[in-house]
Amino acid sequence: MQMVAETQERSKAGPVFGNGERANRLKATRFGGKLVNDYWESLFAAKEQGKKVVWYNGTYIPPFFHAHDVAWVHGEAWSAMLSAKHREVTAQARGDQKGYDRELCSYARTHIGQLLIELDKVKSGTSDMAPDDPRIETLLKLPPPDMIINAYPYCSSGQQWDDITYRLFGKKVPMMTISIPLLWGGRPDAGYLRGEEWHERSRYVADQLVAMTKFMEEHTGRKFDFDRLSEVMGYIKKAAQLRLEAMDLCTAQPSPASFFDWIVSIAPVNFLPGDQNIVTYFEGVLAECKERIARGEGAVKDEKYRLFFDGMMNWNKVGWLADKFAAVNACVVAGRYTHMSFWQEPELIDLENPVLGMAQNYLICPNNHGAPIMIGEIERICDKFKIDGMVMHAARTCRGMTNSQFLIADSAKRHGRQALFFEGDVADESFYKDELLNVRLEAMVEALDAKARAA
Amino acid sequence: MDEILATMAAVAADPLGYARQWKQETQGRVIGLFPMHFPGELAHAAGALPVILQEDDEPVTVGQAQVFNFYCGYNRSIIDQALRGEFEVLDAILFGDHCVQLLGTADVIRASLPKLPILFNQLCSILDAEWAKAETTRTFSQLWKELEALIGQPITPTQVQASIRLFNRNRALIRQLYDLRRAGQIALTGRQMQDVVKSSMVMDRAQHTALLEKLVPGLERRGPPADAVRVFLSGHLCHAPKLPVLDLVEECGGVVVDDDLYHGFRFVFWDVAETGDPVEALADWYQLRSTKVPCPTRAVKSLDWEDYLLRNVRASGAQGLIVLMAKFCEPHMYFYPEIKDAFDRNGIPHLLVETEHEEMPMEALKTRVETFIEIARRRMAA
Numbered sequence: 001m002q003m004v005a006e007t008q009e010r011s012k013a014g015p016v017f018g019n020g021e022r023a024n025r026l027k028a029t030r031f032g033g034k035l036v037n038d039y040w041e042s043l044f045a046a047k048e049q050g051k052k053v054v055w056y057n058g059t060y061i062p063p064f065f066h067a068h069d070v071a072w073v074h075g076e077a078w079s080a081m082l083s084a085k086h087r088e089v090t091a092q093a094r095g096d097q098k099g100y101d102r103e104l105c106s107y108a109r110t111h112i113g114q115l116l117i118e119l120d121k122v123k124s125g126t127s128d129m130a131p132d133d134p135r136i137e138t139l140l141k142l143p144p145p146d147m148i149i150n151a152y153p154y155c156s157s158g159q160q161w162d163d164i165t166y167r168l169f170g171k172k173v174p175m176m177t178i179s180i181p182l183l184w185g186g187r188p189d190a191g192y193l194r195g196e197e198w199h200e201r202s203r204y205v206a207d208q209l210v211a212m213t214k215f216m217e218e219h220t221g222r223k224f225d226f227d228r229l230s231e232v233m234g235y236i237k238k239a240a241q242l243r244l245e246a247m248d249l250c251t252a253q254p255s256p257a258s259f260f261d262w263i264v265s266i267a268p269v270n271f272l273p274g275d276q277n278i279v280t281y282f283e284g285v286l287a288e289c290k291e292r293i294a295r296g297e298g299a300v301k302d303e304k305y306r307l308f309f310d311g312m313m314n315w316n317k318v319g320w321l322a323d324k325f326a327a328v329n330a331c332v333v334a335g336r337y338t339h340m341s342f343w344q345e346p347e348l349i350d351l352e353n354p355v356l357g358m359a360q361n362y363l364i365c366p367n368n369h370g371a372p373i374m375i376g377e378i379e380r381i382c383d384k385f386k387i388d389g390m391v392m393h394a395a396r397t398c399r400g401m402t403n404s405q406f407l408i409a410d411s412a413k414r415h416g417r418q419a420l421f422f423e424g425d426v427a428d429e430s431f432y433k434d435e436l437l438n439v440r441l442e443a444m445v446e447a448l449d450a451k452a453r454a455a
Numbered sequence: 456m457d458e459i460l461a462t463m464a465a466v467a468a469d470p471l472g473y474a475r476q477w478k479q480e481t482q483g484r485v486i487g488l489f490p491m492h493f494p495g496e497l498a499h500a501a502g503a504l505p506v507i508l509q510e511d512d513e514p515v516t517v518g519q520a521q522v523f524n525f526y527c528g529y530n531r532s533i534i535d536q537a538l539r540g541e542f543e544v545l546d547a548i549l550f551g552d553h554c555v556q557l558l559g560t561a562d563v564i565r566a567s568l569p570k571l572p573i574l575f576n577q578l579c580s581i582l583d584a585e586w587a588k589a590e591t592t593r594t595f596s597q598l599w600k601e602l603e604a605l606i607g608q609p610i611t612p613t614q615v616q617a618s619i620r621l622f623n624r625n626r627a628l629i630r631q632l633y634d635l636r637r638a639g640q641i642a643l644t645g646r647q648m649q650d651v652v653k654s655s656m657v658m659d660r661a662q663h664t665a666l667l668e669k670l671v672p673g674l675e676r677r678g679p680p681a682d683a684v685r686v687f688l689s690g691h692l693c694h695a696p697k698l699p700v701l702d703l704v705e706e707c708g709g710v711v712v713d714d715d716l717y718h719g720f721r722f723v724f725w726d727v728a729e730t731g732d733p734v735e736a737l738a739d740w741y742q743l744r745s746t747k748v749p750c751p752t753r754a755v756k757s758l759d760w761e762d763y764l765l766r767n768v769r770a771s772g773a774q775g776l777i778v779l780m781a782k783f784c785e786p787h788m789y790f791y792p793e794i795k796d797a798f799d800r801n802g803i804p805h806l807l808v809e810t811e812h813e814e815m816p817m818e819a820l821k822t823r824v825e826t827f828i829e830i831a832r833r834r835m836a837a
Contacts, residue, residue: 099792103525103783156555156752157785159580163754164789177581177754179590182558184575204590211585371562396525399785403559406521407566 017438018327021301025322026261028284035277036267040081046071047143052220055145055173057162058152059180059362060270060342063236064209067229068216073142074271075161079110083315083427091117092428106397106428108161115168118142145173147219149212153180153368155400176215178208180362185370192373193345193364205359226355232274233354240269240343242282247339249289251385254298255333256289259309260322261299262338269342300331305448308382308417309335310408311393312401316429324437325391328445333385336408337401340366340377371404375411382417388448389418391441396423396431420444459670460647463654463663467695470509470657471536475544477504477659484606487542489550489557490529490693491717491752492578492744494737496727497595498549499618499660500610501602507656508548510694511536514813521563527783528812529694530556537564545571547605551578551594554693554752555785574601581754582745591738599734615733621660626723628667629655632674633720637713637771639678645688645701645711652718653695683710684831687773689764689794690787691716692752696779696810699817704777707824708832713771715764716779721748751786760790761797768803775804775831777824782811804831 046053054065057075065072082088088110095113096102102109148166152158159177166175181201189195213224243265250257265285268278292298307325309332314321325332343349345364349357367374382390390412392405409419420440425431466473474485484503488495495505510532515522518535536542542564548571550561565573576598579590603610629651635641636648643651651670655663686709688696695718704711715721725744728736744750749758768776776798780787791807798805806827808820 099795101788101791104785104788108789150754154553154555154558156553156580157789159754160751160786160789163751164793166756167759167793171756175756177584179577179579179581179584181577182553182575184573184577186573186575208586371566394523399526399555399559402523402525403555404562405523407562410566 017324019329021323021326021329023258023260023319023322023326024297024299024301025264026257026285026288026299028281028288029261029264031281031284032264032268035272035281036081039267039272043071043073044143052146053143054147054149054216055162055165056149056151058150058158058178059365061149061151061178061209061212061362062271063229063232063274063358064212064216064224066232066273067226068213068220068222068224070147070216070220071143072271073145075111075165076107077267077271078114078142079107079427080313080315082110082114083429084318086316086429088316088427088429094120102428102430103397105157105161106425108157108164109397110427111161112164112168114142115165118144119168145169147216148173148175149178149215150175151178151180151212151362153362153365154182155367157399174215174219176212178205178212180205180365180368183363183369183373185373190373192369192377193348193360198363201363202356202360205363206356209355209359230351230354233349233358234351235276235279236269236274236343237346237349237351239274239278239282240346242279242286243269243342244344244346246282246286246289247334249286249293250333252293253306253386254296254300254303255306255331255385256292256297256299257285258299258322258325259332259335259338260318261285262335263313263318266338266342298331300326300329302329303331304329305331305388305445306386307332308378308385308387308390308412309337309393310378310390310401310405311336312395312398312426313337314393314395314424314432315427317424317432324441328441330441330445332391333387334381336366336378339381340364340374367400367403371407374404375408378408379411379415382412382415387417389420389444392419392421394421394423396425397428398426418444418447456670456673456675459666459673460650462666463658464647464650466658467650467653470506470653471511471541471544473657474504474506478544484546485544487545487548489533489548489552489561491552491721491750492741493549493551494595494622494727494740496615496618496622496733496737497598497602497610499622500614501606503546503606504659505549506545508533508536508542509653509656510812511541513539521567522560525783526556526559527693527781528810529781530560532694532812533560534563537567542568542571547572547574549574549576549598549602551576551598552752553577553580556783572605574598574605576601578741580752582742583755583757587742588738591741592734595734595737595741612733616729618660619727619733619736620729621664623726623729625655625660625664625667626726628664628671629723630720631671633713633723635671635674635676636711639712640676641674642677642679642710643674644705645714646698648711648714649695649698649701649716649718652722656718656722679710679712682708684708684775684828684835685710685712685771685773686828686831687712687764687768687771687776688714688716688719688779689776690779691718691781691810692721692750692784692787693717694781697815700779700808700810700815700820703817703821703824704828707821707828709775709824709828712773713767715748715767721750724748751790759793761794764794765797765801765803774835775806775827777827778805778807780807780809782809802834804834 091113
C-alpha cells in the first residue's frame with residue numbers, strides 16, 4: 001500500500017518542465033465526474049436491486065444493456081478507472097502472480113488481476129466490505145457477472161481477454177462473443193463509409209447484435225424491448241451530435257478545449273447510461289466552448305502550437321500530460337482515440353431502427369480501418385484543426401493502437417507536420433518515460449519555432 | 456533417406472530461395488500465406504505455389520523503422536523481409552487470421568509494396584457461434600472470387616478437389632511419421648521433424664509428397680536412446696522455433712516424442728473432405744480444426760488447450776512438457792497460466808522457454824533444460 005501511496009503522491013505533482021503553465025481544463029467536464037461516480041455506485045447496488053450484471057469488453061454496446069435493464073461493467077473502463085486513480089498496481093501484481101506476462105495488454109492484466117483478488121476474497125470468506133470503508137475501497141468491489149459479452153473491433157487480444165475471464169469463472173457464466181471484423185479496404189470500391197465490404201460487414205455485425213439481444217433474453221427470461229433501445233439511442237445520438245458540434249468549435253484559435261477535455265468526456269459516450277444526463281453534459285461542454293471563444297480564452301494559455309495525439313490514452317497520466325503540453329504553450333487539439341470513435345457518425349443512426357447504424361459506428365472505431373483509409377481520416381482531421389505536429393503515444397502493451405503508427409508519422413511528415421514518439425502504456429505506469437517525452441517535446445517546439453521563423 | 460531429409464532441410468532453411476527457383480523454372484505465380492489457419496488449397500488450385508511466409512534468421516534492421524520492438528519476432532521479421540525486398544518473388548499475399556500484430560504487419564507491407572495484392576478475408580474466430588459456418592463459407596467463396604480475378608480465369612471445383620486430395624495425402628504422410636515417432640519406431644529429431652513440416656509449407660506439394668512417399672517407408676526403424684527422457688513440445692503458434700533450441704532438448708538427454716507446434720503436428724492433424732462442395736469442405740475443415748488441437752486464437756467455450764495437452768502428453772508417453780512461447784505472443788501469454796496450473800495440479804514436469812527472434816542466451820537455457828530433464832528423469836524413477 002505504501003508503494004501505491006507514493007505513486008499517488010508522485011502523480012499529484014505537476015511535471016517539472018516548461019514554463020510552469022498548467023492546462024485550462026473545461027469546468028463543464030466536472031459534471032462528468034459526478035455521472036461516473038453515480039454510475040459506479042448504481043453498479044455496486046445492482047445485485048441488491050436484483051439486477052443481472054453483464055461484464056463486457058470492446059465497443060460501446062451498453063445501450064443494449066440499458067434498454068434491457070441489466071447493469072454493465074466495462075472491463076476497459078474498470079481498468080482505466082483504477083489506473084486514473086492510481087489503484088492499478090495491486091491488481092496488476094495479482095495478475096503477475098498468476099503468471100500473466102507484463103507484456104500482455106495492461107487493461108486485461110488489471111481487470112483480470114482485480115477479478116482474481118475478488119475471487120480470493122470469496123474463497124477466504126472476506127468478500128463483504130465494511131460500511132465505513134473509504135470510497136475507493138468501495139470502488140474496488142467488482143460485482144460478479146451473470147453474463148459475459150465480448151465485442152472487440154480489430155483487436156484479437158481483446159477477444160482472448162474474455163476467453164480467460166470466462167475460464168476464471170469456471171465456465172459457469174454464459175458468454176457470447178461478437179465479431180467486429182477489420183475493414184481492410186482492399187476492394188476497388190473501398191472507402192470511408194462506402195463500398196461492398198462496408199455494406200456487407202455492417203449487416204454482419206448488425207445481425208450479431210440482434211443475436212445478442214436473443215442471448216440476453218435467454219439469460220434474463222425477458223423479451224428485449226427495441227422501442228426502449230430507440231429511446232436510449234435518442235439521447236446518445238443527441239449527445240454525440242452536441243459533442244461533435246463542440247469539437248468542431250476547436251477549429252478556433254486558440255482552441256477552447258483540448259484533447260484532454262475530450263478524453264475525460266469519453267465516459268458519457270462510451271459506457272454511461274444513455275439518458276438526459278449525457279445530453280446535459282455535452283450541452284454544458286458546448287456552452288463553455290462558445291463562452292471561451294467569445295472571450296478568446298484557450299485551453300492552453302498563449303497557444304502557439306496545435307498538436308494531434310495518436311494512440312491509446314495513458315490513463316495514469318491524463319492530468320500530467322495535459323499540464324506538460326500546456327507548459328510549452330502547445331494545445332493538443334484533437335486525437336485519433338477521441339475524434340475517430342464514440343458515435344462519431346451519429347447521422348448513421350436511424351432512431352426508428354437503430355441497430356444497423358449502431359453496428360456501423362462500432363465498425364469505424366479508430367483502428368478498425370485498414371491504414372490507407374484510417375490515415376486519410378487522420379489527415380482530414382489534422383487539416384481541419386490546423387495541426388502543426390503529431391504526438392505518437394507508443395503504448396507498450398496496446399498493439400491495436402500502435403499498429404500503423406509509423407505509417408501515420410510518415411504521412412504526417414509528408415503533409416509538413418512534425419511527429420514525435422513517446423513511450424508509455426494504457427494502464428501500466430512503469431512503461432512511461434517522462435524524460436524522453438520532455439526532450440522530444442522540447443525538440444519539437446524548437447523545430448516548429450524554426451519553421452515559423454523561416455516562413 | 457539422408458538425401459531426402461537434406462533436401463527438405465535446404466528448402467526449410469531458404470523458403471524464398473526455393474520459391475524464386477520454382478518461379479524461374481515454371482513461370483508460375485507464387486502466393487504468400489500468413490499463418491495459421493488459412494488453407495493453401497485454393498491458391499494451389501489457382502495454379503500457384505502457396506508458400507507460408509516464414510520468419511528468417513536475419514536480424515531485424517531496416518524493419519525497425521516500421522515496427523516496434525515489442526512485437527513478436529515473426530511480425531518484425533516479416534516486415535524486415537518486406538522492406539529488404541525479399542518479397543519481390545510474391546504475386547500476392549492471402550490471409551484471414553486477425554492476430555492484431557499481423558494486421559499491422561499487413562498494412563506495413565501494403566504501404567511498402569503497393570503493387571503486391573493482399574487478399575484479406577477475415578475468418579470468423581468464434582467457432583462455436585451459430586453463424587460461424589455460414590460466415591466461413593462466405594469468406595472462402597469471396598477468396599475464391601478474388602483469386603479468380605487475380606489469375607484472370609475461373610477456378611473449377613474439380614481443380615480445388617484435386618488440390619484438396621494432394622494436400623490431404625501430404626498431411627497424412629507426415630502424420631504417419633508422427634505415429635511412428637510416438638511409437639518409438641523411428642528416431643527423427645526435433646530438427647528433422649521441423650524440416651519435414653516446414654518444407655511442406657513451402658515446396659510444391661506434389662514434389663514434397665513424392666519425397667514423403669519414399670521417406671515414410673524408407674526411414675530406418677530404430678527407436679531413440681532407451682534412457683532418453685521423453686518430451687512433448689508445445690506452443691510457437693506461427694513461426695518455427697529456432698533449430699538450436701530444438702537441438703538442446705536432445706543434447707540435454709531428452710527426445711521429442713510429440714508436439715502441438717504450428718511447424719509440427721498442428722499443421723498436419725486435420726484433413727479436408729474430398730467430396731462434395733469444396734467451399735463447404737474447407738469451411739468444415741476450418742471449423743473442426745480446434746476440436747482436434749485447440750488454438751488459443753479461436754473462441755471455443757467447450758475446449759481447453761491444457762486439457763488437450765494433458766491428454767496428449769500422457770498418450771505419447773512423454774515425461775514432461777516444454778512450452779515454447781514466442782516473446783510478445785499475446786494469445787500464448789493469456790493461456791499459459793492455464794497450462795501451468797493444470798500441469799502443476801497433475802504433477803507433470805513442465806518448463807517455459809520464452810523465445811526471441813534475436814540471439815537467445817543458449818548457455819543459460821541449456822542449464823534450465825538440463826535441470827528440467829533431470830527433474831523429469833527423477834520423477835519417473837520415483
